Amino acid sequence: MLIDIYILALFLVIGSFLNVVAIRLLNKESIAFPPSHCPQCKHKLSVLDLVPVFSYLFLKGKCRYCQTKISPLYPFGELLTATSIFIVYKFVGLQLELIPALLLTILLVISVLTDIRKQLILDVVTLPMLGLLIISRLLIGSEPFWYYLLGGVVGFALLLLIAIVSRGGMGGGDVKLYAAIGVALGPWMTVMSLVLASFVGTIVGITLLVLGIVKRKQPIAFGPFIFIGTLLAYLFGYDIWIWYLNLLW
Known part of the structure; x- marks a missing residue:
């Protein structure tokens, strides 16, 4: 059970990264630089702003610095990634x-x-x-x-x-x-x-x-x-x- 929770948390982090990949590639930007920031006020995001799903809920869907609404597609992407990868992992198992x-x-x-x-x-x-x-x-x-x-x-x-x-x-x-x-x-x-x-x-x-x-x-x-x-x-x-x-x- 604890291992599954740890794996799910890891997959949520991967989901956060895939969100960044999707958005930045759509905007023809580098996926590495600059660091994560609010698209509206450009303020660099701290670790507390980047906890998958929980930061969105804690901040009530708004940027902590400029109060601009954060798209629900962010937590959606994180949850989609975590659940789909977890299901595939449990179904296939640790094999090639x-x-x-x-x-x-x-x-x-x-x-x-x-x-x-x-x-x-x-x-x-x-x-x-x-x-x-x-x-x-x-x-x-x-x-x-x-x-x-x-x-x-x-x-x-x-x-x-x-x-x-x-x-x-x-x-x-x-x-x-x-x-x-x-x-x-x-x-x-x-x-x-x-x-x-x-x-x-x-x-x-x-x-x-x-x-x-x-x-x-x-x-x-x-x-x-x-x-x-x-x-x-x-x-x-x-x-x-x-x-x-x-x-x-």
Whole structure:
């Protein structure tokens, strides 16, 4: 129990760092310099200002120096990172497969954080992570290396086809992201990931439309649904597939 608490705390810190990565890359800034500061008053933040989640709650969502409201996306990113990495860690365990699993999870988290902010999935994140996933799958995996490369091709081709048919409804960032997802999952689970992401996205989109939160043809970030669909496919894909076959027959 204490080990799990320690690991969760560590993952919260990682989440805080991924927030910084997402924001600074979107703004085309260095992720190392300058040190963490309030974007409004530029005051350098102290350690007390940077405790993941708890600083946000303690400061009541405001900068301690200028009282500017802090975006709730900060604690959201920290909690998203901590919970998703922790679930993947507990599911996979301490084995080599944890390496590609964590690479995939970190890529998905950063993609969510950039997509919900500016509806962008950044090549500067996706392409290096794609390279790392290819290297990891060359050495780690229950299937032959070609299987994971085929997954990358399938993921890229499917999203490219959707992007062409939708005439810009799907961005180039999503296409490259799915190439990386394909390398991590292989072809079958990549297809399931897209089906699950589309299903969840449709349900959420219809709900938001009915509630009047969004309007018809208003673009919605697809990154969060890719995140959900991909993790579900990675963690429970075969169980979902067996359940579906049983449902049919």
